[in-house]
Amino acid sequence: MHAGACNLSILGRTSSRNIVGLCVSQRNVFTIHRWSVFKRWQELQQEEKEYKKEKDAIKNFIRLPTGLYITPERSSDVLPKKAPEDQTRKDTGAFPIDLMTFHTQMRYVDHSFDNTRRFKRYRHFQHLQFDQRFIPERLLFLGPDLAAAHFLVHRDAAVKFVGENVWIKKDKKGRYDLPGRRVPDLFIEAIDASDTELMFEGFDNLCELEHLRMLRLAGCQYADDWMMGRIGTMFSQSLEMLDLSDCDRITAKGLAGLRSLKKLRYLRLEGMDHIKDLAKTALLLEESIPGLKVLGLNYDLALESLKRETKLLENDRVLIDAKGNAYAEDDNGRLFYIAGKVNERPAVCDEDKPLMTSTIRREIPEMDDMEFERLDKLSGGKLRHLLVGSPSGYSWSEQVAKFFLL
Numbered sequence: 001m002h003a004g005a006c007n008l009s010i011l012g013r014t015s016s017r018n019i020v021g022l023c024v025s026q027r028n029v030f031t032i033h034r035w036s037v038f039k040r041w042q043e044l045q046q047e048e049k050e051y052k053k054e055k056d057a058i059k060n061f062i063r064l065p066t067g068l069y070i071t072p073e074r075s076s077d078v079l080p081k082k083a084p085e086d087q088t089r090k091d092t093g094a095f096p097i098d099l100m101t102f103h104t105q106m107r108y109v110d111h112s113f114d115n116t117r118r119f120k121r122y123r124h125f126q127h128l129q130f131d132q133r134f135i136p137e138r139l140l141f142l143g144p145d146l147a148a149a150h151f152l153v154h155r156d157a158a159v160k161f162v163g164e165n166v167w168i169k170k171d172k173k174g175r176y177d178l179p180g181r182r183v184p185d186l187f188i189e190a191i192d193a194s195d196t197e198l199m200f201e202g203f204d205n206l207c208e209l210e211h212l213r214m215l216r217l218a219g220c221q222y223a224d225d226w227m228m229g230r231i232g233t234m235f236s237q238s239l240e241m242l243d244l245s246d247c248d249r250i251t252a253k254g255l256a257g258l259r260s261l262k263k264l265r266y267l268r269l270e271g272m273d274h275i276k277d278l279a280k281t282a283l284l285l286e287e288s289i290p291g292l293k294v295l296g297l298n299y300d301l302a303l304e305s306l307k308r309e310t311k312l313l314e315n316d317r318v319l320i321d322a323k324g325n326a327y328a329e330d331d332n333g334r335l336f337y338i339a340g341k342v343n344e345r346p347a348v349c350d351e352d353k354p355l356m357t358s359t360i361r362r363e364i365p366e367m368d369d370m371e372f373e374r375l376d377k378l379s380g381g382k383l384r385h386l387l388v389g390s391p392s393g394y395s396w397s398e399q400v401a402k403f404f405l406l
Helices: 003-011 013-026 041-059 097-108 113-131 136-142 144-154 200-206 225-234 252-260 278-288 299-314 369-378 398-405
Strands: 158-161 188-192 214-216 241-243 266-268 293-295 318-320 326-329 335-339
Touching (some): 252 278, 278 293, 278 299, 299 318, 299 335, 299 369
Parallel strands (some): 188 214, 214 241, 241 266, 266 293
Antiparallel strands (some): 158 188, 318 326
Protein backbone atom coordinates (compact mmCIF):
# COMPACT_ATOMS: atom_id res chain seq x y z
CA MET A 1 0.00 0.00 0.00
CA HIS A 2 1.19 3.50 -0.81
CA ALA A 3 2.81 5.46 2.01
CA GLY A 4 0.43 8.34 1.40
CA ALA A 5 -2.52 6.01 2.04
CA CYS A 6 -1.15 4.98 5.45
CA ASN A 7 -0.55 8.59 6.46
CA LEU A 8 -4.03 9.64 5.33
CA SER A 9 -5.74 8.27 8.44
CA ILE A 10 -3.31 10.16 10.68
CA LEU A 11 -2.90 13.51 8.94
CA GLY A 12 -6.28 13.78 7.25
CA ARG A 13 -7.21 14.20 3.61
CA THR A 14 -6.28 17.90 3.36
CA SER A 15 -2.81 17.41 4.81
CA SER A 16 -2.14 14.57 2.38
CA ARG A 17 -2.99 16.81 -0.56
CA ASN A 18 -0.59 19.45 0.74
CA ILE A 19 2.21 16.90 1.05
CA VAL A 20 1.66 15.63 -2.50
CA GLY A 21 1.59 19.20 -3.80
CA LEU A 22 4.80 19.98 -1.96
CA CYS A 23 6.49 16.97 -3.55
CA VAL A 24 5.29 17.99 -7.00
CA SER A 25 6.56 21.55 -6.60
CA GLN A 26 9.98 20.45 -5.31
CA ARG A 27 10.74 17.52 -7.56
CA ASN A 28 12.90 19.61 -9.93
CA VAL A 29 14.53 21.83 -7.30
CA PHE A 30 18.34 21.66 -7.32
CA THR A 31 20.66 23.90 -5.37
CA ILE A 32 23.63 23.85 -7.81
CA HIS A 33 23.01 25.44 -11.19
CA ARG A 34 24.05 23.67 -14.38
CA TRP A 35 24.56 24.96 -17.88
CA SER A 36 21.55 26.99 -18.89
CA VAL A 37 19.21 25.13 -21.24
CA PHE A 38 16.46 27.18 -22.84
CA LYS A 39 12.95 25.74 -22.42
CA ARG A 40 9.81 27.50 -23.52
CA TRP A 41 7.13 27.81 -20.87
CA GLN A 42 4.84 25.66 -23.03
CA GLU A 43 7.31 22.76 -22.70
CA LEU A 44 7.51 23.19 -18.93
CA GLN A 45 3.73 23.27 -18.70
CA GLN A 46 3.45 20.10 -20.79
CA GLU A 47 5.96 18.30 -18.57
CA GLU A 48 3.98 19.29 -15.48
CA LYS A 49 0.73 18.02 -17.02
CA GLU A 50 2.31 14.68 -17.91
CA TYR A 51 3.71 14.34 -14.39
CA LYS A 52 0.31 15.02 -12.78
CA LYS A 53 -1.40 12.66 -15.22
CA GLU A 54 1.04 9.89 -14.29
CA LYS A 55 0.45 10.44 -10.56
CA ASP A 56 -3.35 10.42 -10.99
CA ALA A 57 -3.17 7.15 -12.92
CA ILE A 58 -1.10 5.56 -10.17
CA LYS A 59 -3.46 6.75 -7.41
CA ASN A 60 -6.56 5.46 -9.26
CA PHE A 61 -5.13 1.96 -9.79
CA ILE A 62 -7.12 0.60 -6.82
CA ARG A 63 -9.06 3.19 -4.82
CA LEU A 64 -11.08 2.22 -1.76
CA PRO A 65 -14.38 3.87 -0.71
CA THR A 66 -12.65 5.33 2.35
CA GLY A 67 -10.31 7.39 0.18
CA LEU A 68 -7.30 5.11 0.57
CA TYR A 69 -5.59 3.82 -2.55
CA ILE A 70 -3.17 1.07 -3.52
CA THR A 71 -0.45 1.73 -6.05
CA PRO A 72 0.81 -0.87 -8.55
CA GLU A 73 4.17 -2.53 -8.10
CA ARG A 74 5.30 -1.00 -11.38
CA SER A 75 4.03 2.33 -12.65
CA SER A 76 4.28 1.06 -16.22
CA ASP A 77 1.31 -1.26 -15.53
CA VAL A 78 -1.14 1.67 -15.49
CA LEU A 79 0.50 3.99 -18.02
CA PRO A 80 -0.35 3.83 -21.74
CA LYS A 81 2.01 1.67 -23.77
CA LYS A 82 4.33 3.30 -26.29
CA ALA A 83 5.80 1.86 -29.44
CA PRO A 84 9.50 0.91 -29.05
CA GLU A 85 10.60 3.68 -31.41
CA ASP A 86 8.69 6.28 -29.35
CA GLN A 87 10.08 5.26 -25.96
CA THR A 88 12.53 7.53 -24.18
CA ARG A 89 15.34 6.48 -21.85
CA LYS A 90 12.98 7.10 -18.93
CA ASP A 91 10.38 4.76 -20.44
CA THR A 92 12.90 1.97 -20.95
CA GLY A 93 14.42 2.38 -17.49
CA ALA A 94 17.87 3.25 -18.84
CA PHE A 95 20.34 5.43 -16.95
CA PRO A 96 19.40 9.13 -17.48
CA ILE A 97 21.68 11.12 -19.75
CA ASP A 98 21.49 14.14 -17.41
CA LEU A 99 22.87 12.10 -14.54
CA MET A 100 25.58 10.59 -16.72
CA THR A 101 26.86 13.99 -17.85
CA PHE A 102 26.35 15.84 -14.57
CA HIS A 103 29.82 15.06 -13.22
CA THR A 104 31.45 16.22 -16.45
CA GLN A 105 29.42 19.41 -16.46
CA MET A 106 30.40 20.27 -12.90
CA ARG A 107 34.04 20.47 -13.99
CA TYR A 108 33.33 23.24 -16.50
CA VAL A 109 30.36 25.20 -15.11
CA ASP A 110 31.28 28.77 -14.25
CA HIS A 111 30.51 29.34 -10.55
CA SER A 112 31.59 32.99 -10.43
CA PHE A 113 29.33 35.65 -8.94
CA ASP A 114 28.75 37.12 -12.38
CA ASN A 115 27.55 33.83 -13.86
CA THR A 116 25.43 33.06 -10.79
CA ARG A 117 23.63 36.38 -11.24
CA ARG A 118 23.06 35.63 -14.92
CA PHE A 119 21.69 32.21 -14.02
CA LYS A 120 19.25 33.69 -11.50
CA ARG A 121 18.16 36.35 -14.02
CA TYR A 122 17.56 33.63 -16.59
CA ARG A 123 15.46 31.55 -14.18
CA HIS A 124 13.45 34.67 -13.29
CA PHE A 125 13.03 35.43 -17.00
CA GLN A 126 11.61 31.93 -17.56
CA HIS A 127 9.20 32.42 -14.67
CA LEU A 128 8.00 35.74 -16.10
CA GLN A 129 7.39 34.17 -19.51
CA PHE A 130 5.18 31.52 -17.91
CA ASP A 131 3.48 33.94 -15.53
CA GLN A 132 2.52 36.35 -18.34
CA ARG A 133 1.19 33.71 -20.73
CA PHE A 134 -2.23 34.16 -22.32
CA ILE A 135 -5.08 32.39 -20.46
CA PRO A 136 -8.14 32.00 -22.73
CA GLU A 137 -10.52 31.30 -19.82
CA ARG A 138 -9.80 34.70 -18.28
CA LEU A 139 -10.70 36.45 -21.54
CA LEU A 140 -13.82 34.29 -21.95
CA PHE A 141 -15.29 35.03 -18.51
CA LEU A 142 -14.19 38.64 -18.00
CA GLY A 143 -14.01 40.14 -21.47
CA PRO A 144 -10.95 41.83 -23.02
CA ASP A 145 -10.83 45.03 -20.93
CA LEU A 146 -11.56 43.56 -17.52
CA ALA A 147 -9.27 40.58 -18.18
CA ALA A 148 -6.46 42.97 -19.10
CA ALA A 149 -7.15 45.02 -15.96
CA HIS A 150 -6.84 41.96 -13.73
CA PHE A 151 -3.64 40.92 -15.52
CA LEU A 152 -2.01 44.35 -15.16
CA VAL A 153 -3.07 45.30 -11.64
CA HIS A 154 -2.00 41.90 -10.30
CA ARG A 155 1.50 42.66 -11.68
CA ASP A 156 1.83 46.05 -9.96
CA ALA A 157 0.52 48.20 -12.82
CA ALA A 158 -2.36 50.70 -12.61
CA VAL A 159 -5.36 51.11 -14.93
CA LYS A 160 -8.01 53.77 -15.48
CA PHE A 161 -11.40 53.11 -17.05
CA VAL A 162 -13.36 55.39 -19.36
CA GLY A 163 -15.48 57.86 -17.37
CA GLU A 164 -13.64 57.20 -14.09
CA ASN A 165 -11.34 59.66 -12.31
CA VAL A 166 -9.44 57.15 -10.16
CA TRP A 167 -6.59 54.79 -10.91
CA ILE A 168 -7.02 51.19 -9.79
CA LYS A 169 -3.89 49.57 -8.35
CA LYS A 170 -2.73 47.39 -5.48
CA ASP A 171 -2.71 48.72 -1.94
CA LYS A 172 0.07 48.12 0.59
CA LYS A 173 -1.32 44.67 1.38
CA GLY A 174 -1.51 43.64 -2.27
CA ARG A 175 -5.29 43.94 -2.52
CA TYR A 176 -7.26 45.68 -5.26
CA ASP A 177 -10.91 46.21 -6.13
CA LEU A 178 -11.93 44.87 -9.56
CA PRO A 179 -15.13 43.07 -10.61
CA GLY A 180 -14.87 39.30 -10.79
CA ARG A 181 -17.34 38.93 -13.63
CA ARG A 182 -17.99 40.53 -17.02
CA VAL A 183 -19.28 44.11 -16.81
CA PRO A 184 -20.80 45.72 -19.93
CA ASP A 185 -19.49 49.08 -21.17
CA LEU A 186 -16.34 48.88 -19.02
CA PHE A 187 -13.33 49.95 -21.11
CA ILE A 188 -9.69 50.66 -20.23
CA GLU A 189 -8.63 54.20 -21.14
CA ALA A 190 -5.13 54.42 -19.61
CA ILE A 191 -2.44 52.01 -18.39
CA ASP A 192 0.49 52.92 -16.13
CA ALA A 193 2.94 49.98 -16.24
CA SER A 194 6.02 52.01 -15.31
CA ASP A 195 8.79 50.19 -13.42
CA THR A 196 7.05 46.83 -13.86
CA GLU A 197 8.32 43.62 -15.43
CA LEU A 198 5.83 43.62 -18.30
CA MET A 199 7.34 41.83 -21.30
CA PHE A 200 6.50 40.99 -24.90
CA GLU A 201 4.60 37.79 -24.00
CA GLY A 202 2.33 39.75 -21.68
CA PHE A 203 0.86 41.78 -24.54
CA ASP A 204 -1.16 38.72 -25.57
CA ASN A 205 -3.38 39.62 -22.61
CA LEU A 206 -3.94 43.20 -23.88
CA CYS A 207 -5.71 42.36 -27.11
CA GLU A 208 -8.88 44.15 -28.24
CA LEU A 209 -8.38 47.25 -26.05
CA GLU A 210 -10.12 49.54 -28.51
CA HIS A 211 -10.43 52.53 -26.13
CA LEU A 212 -6.84 52.68 -24.84
CA ARG A 213 -5.52 56.25 -25.17
CA MET A 214 -2.51 56.32 -22.83
CA LEU A 215 0.22 53.74 -22.19
CA ARG A 216 3.12 54.40 -19.81
CA LEU A 217 6.07 51.97 -19.87
CA ALA A 218 8.75 54.18 -18.27
CA GLY A 219 11.50 52.14 -16.65
CA CYS A 220 10.29 48.74 -17.93
CA GLN A 221 13.46 46.66 -18.11
CA TYR A 222 11.97 44.19 -20.62
CA ALA A 223 10.59 46.78 -23.06
CA ASP A 224 12.44 46.12 -26.33
CA ASP A 225 12.16 46.48 -30.10
CA TRP A 226 9.79 43.52 -30.39
CA MET A 227 7.40 45.19 -27.97
CA MET A 228 7.42 48.39 -30.04
CA GLY A 229 6.28 46.50 -33.12
CA ARG A 230 3.53 44.88 -31.06
CA ILE A 231 2.31 48.21 -29.72
CA GLY A 232 2.28 49.68 -33.22
CA THR A 233 -0.04 46.97 -34.52
CA MET A 234 -2.31 46.50 -31.49
CA PHE A 235 -3.20 50.12 -30.68
CA SER A 236 -2.85 51.82 -34.05
CA GLN A 237 -6.42 53.20 -33.97
CA SER A 238 -6.62 54.50 -30.39
CA LEU A 239 -3.28 55.24 -28.66
CA GLU A 240 -2.56 58.97 -28.20
CA MET A 241 0.10 59.12 -25.45
CA LEU A 242 3.08 56.80 -25.00
CA ASP A 243 5.86 57.07 -22.40
CA LEU A 244 9.04 55.03 -23.02
CA SER A 245 11.42 56.92 -20.72
CA ASP A 246 14.48 55.00 -19.44
CA CYS A 247 13.74 51.91 -21.57
CA ASP A 248 17.37 51.13 -22.45
CA ARG A 249 16.64 48.06 -24.58
CA ILE A 250 14.80 50.05 -27.24
CA THR A 251 16.89 51.01 -30.26
CA ALA A 252 16.28 53.40 -33.13
CA LYS A 253 15.12 50.52 -35.35
CA GLY A 254 12.58 49.43 -32.75
CA LEU A 255 11.24 52.94 -32.30
CA ALA A 256 10.49 53.05 -36.02
CA GLY A 257 7.88 50.33 -35.40
CA LEU A 258 5.61 52.99 -33.89
CA ARG A 259 5.01 54.69 -37.25
CA SER A 260 1.66 52.89 -37.59
CA LEU A 261 0.25 54.74 -34.53
CA LYS A 262 -1.54 57.35 -36.63
CA LYS A 263 -3.38 58.89 -33.64
CA LEU A 264 -0.27 59.25 -31.46
CA ARG A 265 0.12 62.82 -30.19
CA TYR A 266 2.76 62.64 -27.43
CA LEU A 267 5.81 60.37 -27.21
CA ARG A 268 8.08 60.79 -24.17
CA LEU A 269 11.69 59.52 -24.43
CA GLU A 270 13.47 60.93 -21.38
CA GLY A 271 16.77 59.38 -20.33
CA MET A 272 17.42 57.85 -23.77
CA ASP A 273 19.83 60.37 -25.30
CA HIS A 274 22.65 57.81 -25.21
CA ILE A 275 20.91 55.49 -27.70
CA LYS A 276 22.42 55.87 -31.15
CA ASP A 277 20.29 57.47 -33.91
CA LEU A 278 17.25 57.69 -31.62
CA ALA A 279 16.83 61.43 -32.20
CA LYS A 280 17.00 60.89 -35.96
CA THR A 281 14.25 58.26 -35.78
CA ALA A 282 12.15 60.56 -33.57
CA LEU A 283 12.30 63.27 -36.25
CA LEU A 284 11.21 60.76 -38.88
CA LEU A 285 8.28 59.74 -36.68
CA GLU A 286 7.19 63.36 -36.33
CA GLU A 287 7.18 63.65 -40.12
CA SER A 288 5.26 60.40 -40.70
CA ILE A 289 2.65 60.92 -37.93
CA PRO A 290 0.77 64.25 -38.25
CA GLY A 291 0.50 66.15 -34.97
CA LEU A 292 3.05 64.01 -33.07
CA LYS A 293 5.27 65.76 -30.52
CA VAL A 294 8.32 63.90 -29.15
CA LEU A 295 9.36 65.00 -25.65
CA GLY A 296 12.46 64.42 -23.55
CA LEU A 297 15.17 64.23 -26.23
CA ASN A 298 18.15 66.59 -26.36
CA TYR A 299 18.54 67.25 -30.09
CA ASP A 300 21.60 69.48 -29.55
CA LEU A 301 23.40 66.59 -27.88
CA ALA A 302 22.39 64.26 -30.71
CA LEU A 303 23.71 66.75 -33.28
CA GLU A 304 27.06 66.97 -31.48
CA SER A 305 27.28 63.19 -31.38
CA LEU A 306 26.54 62.98 -35.10
CA LYS A 307 29.24 65.55 -35.92
CA ARG A 308 31.75 63.69 -33.76
CA GLU A 309 30.92 60.39 -35.43
CA THR A 310 31.25 61.96 -38.89
CA LYS A 311 34.69 63.35 -38.05
CA LEU A 312 35.74 59.97 -36.68
CA LEU A 313 34.71 58.08 -39.82
CA GLU A 314 36.43 60.67 -42.04
CA ASN A 315 39.79 60.03 -40.34
CA ASP A 316 42.32 58.27 -42.58
CA ARG A 317 43.19 55.74 -39.88
CA VAL A 318 39.60 54.56 -39.34
CA LEU A 319 38.38 51.46 -41.19
CA ILE A 320 34.85 50.04 -41.27
CA ASP A 321 34.07 46.34 -41.59
CA ALA A 322 31.02 44.70 -43.20
CA LYS A 323 29.05 44.83 -39.92
CA GLY A 324 29.52 48.58 -39.47
CA ASN A 325 32.16 48.35 -36.73
CA ALA A 326 34.89 51.01 -36.84
CA TYR A 327 38.56 50.26 -36.12
CA ALA A 328 41.60 52.52 -35.82
CA GLU A 329 44.72 51.27 -37.64
CA ASP A 330 48.10 52.02 -36.04
CA ASP A 331 51.49 52.33 -37.77
CA ASN A 332 52.04 48.55 -37.57
CA GLY A 333 48.75 47.74 -39.32
CA ARG A 334 46.99 46.49 -36.18
CA LEU A 335 43.28 47.28 -35.76
CA PHE A 336 41.75 48.66 -32.55
CA TYR A 337 37.98 48.69 -32.03
CA ILE A 338 36.57 52.17 -31.38
CA ALA A 339 32.89 52.12 -32.42
CA GLY A 340 30.19 49.68 -33.47
CA LYS A 341 28.20 46.80 -32.01
CA VAL A 342 30.86 44.63 -30.35
CA ASN A 343 29.72 43.32 -26.95
CA GLU A 344 31.48 45.46 -24.35
CA ARG A 345 30.13 43.79 -21.21
CA PRO A 346 33.04 43.19 -18.83
CA ALA A 347 33.83 39.81 -17.36
CA VAL A 348 34.56 39.58 -13.63
CA CYS A 349 36.71 37.51 -11.32
CA ASP A 350 35.56 35.54 -8.25
CA GLU A 351 35.68 38.78 -6.25
CA ASP A 352 33.28 40.41 -8.71
CA LYS A 353 35.92 42.82 -10.06
CA PRO A 354 36.13 43.71 -13.77
CA LEU A 355 38.98 42.06 -15.66
CA MET A 356 38.69 42.34 -19.42
CA THR A 357 36.39 42.64 -22.40
CA SER A 358 36.68 39.98 -25.07
CA THR A 359 37.46 40.79 -28.75
CA ILE A 360 38.98 44.18 -27.81
CA ARG A 361 42.74 44.54 -28.16
CA ARG A 362 44.78 45.50 -25.10
CA GLU A 363 48.08 46.47 -26.74
CA ILE A 364 49.26 50.06 -26.97
CA PRO A 365 48.55 51.53 -30.44
CA GLU A 366 51.66 52.59 -32.34
CA MET A 367 50.86 56.16 -33.38
CA ASP A 368 51.64 59.77 -32.58
CA ASP A 369 50.41 60.95 -29.16
CA MET A 370 48.48 63.91 -30.56
CA GLU A 371 46.78 61.70 -33.13
CA PHE A 372 45.98 59.16 -30.44
CA GLU A 373 44.35 61.81 -28.25
CA ARG A 374 42.29 63.10 -31.18
CA LEU A 375 40.97 59.62 -32.06
CA ASP A 376 40.35 58.84 -28.41
CA LYS A 377 38.26 61.99 -28.01
CA LEU A 378 36.21 61.30 -31.14
CA SER A 379 35.56 57.70 -30.05
CA GLY A 380 34.30 58.79 -26.65
CA GLY A 381 37.35 57.43 -24.82
CA LYS A 382 37.09 53.87 -26.18
CA LEU A 383 40.54 53.90 -27.72
CA ARG A 384 42.14 54.68 -24.36
CA HIS A 385 39.91 52.58 -22.12
CA LEU A 386 40.13 49.34 -24.06
CA LEU A 387 39.08 47.48 -20.91
CA VAL A 388 35.58 48.29 -19.71
CA GLY A 389 35.67 49.13 -16.04
CA SER A 390 39.49 49.14 -15.69
CA PRO A 391 42.32 51.24 -17.18
CA SER A 392 43.98 50.13 -20.38
CA GLY A 393 47.61 49.35 -21.03
CA TYR A 394 48.08 52.85 -22.43
CA SER A 395 47.49 54.43 -19.03
CA TRP A 396 49.24 51.74 -16.97
CA SER A 397 50.18 52.90 -13.48
CA GLU A 398 51.27 51.50 -10.12
CA GLN A 399 47.64 51.44 -9.01
CA VAL A 400 46.64 49.37 -12.04
CA ALA A 401 49.56 46.98 -11.53
CA LYS A 402 48.62 46.53 -7.88
CA PHE A 403 45.02 45.79 -8.84
CA PHE A 404 45.94 43.04 -11.30
CA LEU A 405 48.47 41.49 -8.91
CA LEU A 406 45.91 41.02 -6.12
